[in-house]
Amino acid sequence: MVSGVSKSFGGVKALRDASFAARPGEIHALAGENGAGKSTLIKVLCGVLRPDSGTVQTTGELATAFQELSLAPDLTVAENLFLHDPPRGRLGLVRRSVLAPRADELLRRFGVDYVDSRAVTADLSVAHRQIVELVRALATEPEILVLDEPTAALQESQVAWLAGHMRRLREQGCCVVFTSHRWREIEDLADRVTVFRNGSHVTTREKLGEAEAVTLMSGRSIDRTYPRLPPVPAGADRTLTVSGLRAGALREVSFDLHRGEVLGVGGLAGQGQADLFLALFGARRAAGGTIQLAGRPLRVRRPRDAIRAGIGIAYVPEDRKSEGLLLPMSVRDNLALGILDRLSSAGLVRRSAERAAVRSMVTQLGIVASRPMTQPVGTLSGGNQQKVLMGRWLLTDAEVLLLYDVTRGVDAATKHDFYQLIAQLAERGKAILLYSSETEEIAHLCHRVLVLREGRIAAELAGPVGDAEQIVAASMRERR
Numbered sequence: 001m002v003s004g005v006s007k008s009f010g011g012v013k014a015l016r017d018a019s020f021a022a023r024p025g026e027i028h029a030l031a032g033e034n035g036a037g038k039s040t041l042i043k044v045l046c047g048v049l050r051p052d053s054g055t056v057q058t059t060g061e062l063a064t065a066f067q068e069l070s071l072a073p074d075l076t077v078a079e080n081l082f083l084h085d086p087p088r089g090r091l092g093l094v095r096r097s098v099l100a101p102r103a104d105e106l107l108r109r110f111g112v113d114y115v116d117s118r119a120v121t122a123d124l125s126v127a128h129r130q131i132v133e134l135v136r137a138l139a140t141e142p143e144i145l146v147l148d149e150p151t152a153a154l155q156e157s158q159v160a161w162l163a164g165h166m167r168r169l170r171e172q173g174c175c176v177v178f179t180s181h182r183w184r185e186i187e188d189l190a191d192r193v194t195v196f197r198n199g200s201h202v203t204t205r206e207k208l209g210e211a212e213a214v215t216l217m218s219g220r221s222i223d224r225t226y227p228r229l230p231p232v233p234a235g236a237d238r239t240l241t242v243s244g245l246r247a248g249a250l251r252e253v254s255f256d257l258h259r260g261e262v263l264g265v266g267g268l269a270g271q272g273q274a275d276l277f278l279a280l281f282g283a284r285r286a287a288g289g290t291i292q293l294a295g296r297p298l299r300v301r302r303p304r305d306a307i308r309a310g311i312g313i314a315y316v317p318e319d320r321k322s323e324g325l326l327l328p329m330s331v332r333d334n335l336a337l338g339i340l341d342r343l344s345s346a347g348l349v350r351r352s353a354e355r356a357a358v359r360s361m362v363t364q365l366g367i368v369a370s371r372p373m374t375q376p377v378g379t380l381s382g383g384n385q386q387k388v389l390m391g392r393w394l395l396t397d398a399e400v401l402l403l404y405d406v407t408r409g410v411d412a413a414t415k416h417d418f419y420q421l422i423a424q425l426a427e428r429g430k431a432i433l434l435y436s437s438e439t440e441e442i443a444h445l446c447h448r449v450l451v452l453r454e455g456r457i458a459a460e461l462a463g464p465v466g467d468a469e470q471i472v473a474a475s476m477r478e479r480r
């Protein structure tokens with residue numbers, strides 16, 4: 001469907017003579033590292049971007065759901081669902097009165113009765129926005145369905161819901177193309193996989209194991225084992241002591257975190273994990289309880305209090321666009337944001353020191369940016385934007401690192417770099433609280449795991465747990 005396509009952005013060659021073909025009646029996964037050109041290929045395929053050279057051919061109705069959500073934020077869910085084809089009366093006027101009931105009917109048909117069709121889209125969670133975007137695409141019963149990282153914002157049950165619809169469309173002869181950084185999803189769903197590297201097609205296969213895929217994607221062989229964690233020194237100081245903390249869905253949580261320790265926070269989705277991280281960082285108001293940092297009471301009313309005290313939070317904001325990164329500003333500015341005090345003398349930023357710090361982070365995290373000192377962060381690929389967020393907190397001297405789902409949307413090779421980094425940070429004495437929507441990471445990367453259920457600690461497991469199933473089992477046990 002796409003042959004010999006090239007596309008550059010300024011000096012960046014996003015696609016080089018790229019070719020790709022998918023057939024009717026198959027689910028075809030597009031795999032590749034962050035910045036490999038998958039999103040660009042999809043945009044060219046859908047006609048959103050014009051290629052510099054090459055040809056694009058599609059046969060039949062095409063529907064897409066993009067990685068950057070394309071719903072109009074100020075419109076209601078119903079208005080977005082019928083944006084291109086609103087119900088009209090005899091005179092061709094839009095029948096506003098039937099808009100919401102029609103939308104309700106449509107959402108119900110797709111089993112999405114938990115989304116209010118009258119809600120303003122901007123007020124929905126990112127997961128729900130993604131689902132509305134998906135329903136809009138699925139509802140057209142297209143002949144070609146193209147989904148760019150459709151599951152990145154979804155929880156497991158929602159992923160299963162989407163997988164069901166993808167399979168149903170395949171049965172009907174639809175050609176479904178999707179991208180994902182989770183190999184399990186690709187293995188589970190795809191009939192064929194195409195690997196891209198550096199903007200070019202590498203291979204298309206029916207059977208491809210994860211190890212080989214990772215090597216093909218990165219062009220190098222990757223040590224895919226989890227790093228061995230250095231033991232927490234006996235009698236290590238308690239860095240963070242949390243007692244009876246209540247915030248949002250968090251009922252009452254108490255624990256200690258030691259220097260050099262990686263403490264995991266597990267459990268089914270939505271048991272208060274996000275509230276715990278946000279409360280410790282001062283981004284969510286605590287309704288009760290106390291926090292001590294290195295033996296001293298700590299009051300965090302806003303993130304600035306946490307940062308001053310030596311707490312850094314690296315997380316993938318639900319919406320990378322609206323929180324965390326300053327998209328029009330350069331990679332340098334975004335990375336150095338947390339260390340400007342340290343880099344300044346007499347009110348002026350020492351540019352050479354700043355450049356050195358930025359370069360070291362770009363190298364250490366393998367951030368793919370052609371001109372890190374000037375290139376706006378918003379023009380990096382999704383995963384590379386994420387590395388910038390992580391890098392900002394690695395540059396600070398924070399003693400406590402709150403790592404919330406930092407590998408979401410990150411490619412496999414980079415994930416393994418992150419794992420090594422976490423072990424190194426622990427070795428350097430940092431105290432790390434870790435949450436991941438991939439339970440396997442919690443199972444392998446933590447000295448201890450707290451399992452949350454309904455806002456409380458339901459179990460504490462000694463790590464490395466090794467087997468993600470144990471954490472899942474602990475989160476189901478003793479259910480009343």
Ligand SMILES: Nc1ncnc2c1ncn2[C@@H]1O[C@H](COP(=O)(O)OP(=O)(O)OP(=O)(O)O)[C@@H](O)[C@H]1O
Pocket residue numbers: 009010012013014032033034035036037038039040041368379380381382383384
């Ligand atoms: N508007 C733009 N301006 C400048 N560079 C861009 C722009 N859009 C994409 N790029 C660059 O093109 C390359 C390919 O990006 P693309 O988003 O297609 O990657 P991807 O494979 O989808 O990555 P990810 O898995 O991280 O989403 C990257 O190096 C990116 O920085």
